[in-house]
Amino acid sequence: MTVDRYAWAATGWATGAARVYGPLATQLVAAAPHPLVGRRVLDAGAGTGLASAALQLAGARPVAVDRSPAMLARDAATRPPAAVGALEALPLRDRAVDDAVAAFALNHVDDPTAALRELARVTRAGGAILATAPGATTAHRRVRDRIDAVAADAGFTPPDWYAHLTTVQAPLLGDVSAMREAAHAAGLADVVVTEHVADVGVDRAEDLVDYRLGQAHVAGWLARLSESERAAVRRAAVAAVAPVMEPYRPPVITLVARVA
Secondary structure: OOOOOOOOOHHHHHHHHHHHHHHHHHHHHHOOOOOOOOOEEEEEOOOOOHHHHHHHHOOOEEEEEEOOHHHHHOOHHHOOOEEEOEOOEOOOOOOOEOEEEEEOOHHHOOOHHHHHHHHHHOEOOOOEEEEEEEOOOOOOHHHHHHHHHHHHHOOOOOOHHHHHHHHHHHHHHOOHHHHHHHHHHOOOEEEEEEEEEOOOOOOOHHHHHHHHHOOHHHHHHHHHOOHHHHHHHHHHHHHHHHHHOOOOOOEEEEEEEEOO
16 A cells, blocks of 8 residues: 555645745646636646646636545545546546646656656647746755754654655756656657746745745654644744745746647
């Protein structure tokens, strides 16, 4: 049985990590090369539904797929239809959707080209494939690293899967050329890949701390702490970040392509 690495992460993701990933999902949906109104759009690696929400605001009819049952269970009664599944083996028939979105999901797989082929398989000819991945540049991490240091001082040790994510999976699409090569290898057409520094509106130390502590790699550890211990970690992290806080602007690799 596959372990759900995000079993503890749904609440923190929806209320903390969403401070960054929500605006990024909205920006990705806005990059669509044609109107999405009325179109059935796959939200691949949907998590708690940030891209699904952006798609609904754009008038689309999203359907969500994620590897984590716990993430899909968040607000399940009010979310679009969803199914548990991996990006490399989507539980959808061929040409099931009009377009597909993968917001910061391809950087969680060992073979992003295979995942892009799956997105193309389930998307109708002419449909858009939209995807984002974190850029490899590190300047934005200076302030964020202070939060990680506070967690480490409080006893946090990153899980093995997170080390694999950061050292093996994420670098596979860490620059424009890598994303472009993966898209072409997957058989996509009209491939456009760009990199930009994203304005996500996170300018306060408190918001950056909530974003970082809302991510999945720390969720299990935080869940084992008492409420007072979690509050102490947050206070210490805010105090560490506040003196050097600057607007958080992560680098983002964006793919816009079409299914041939």
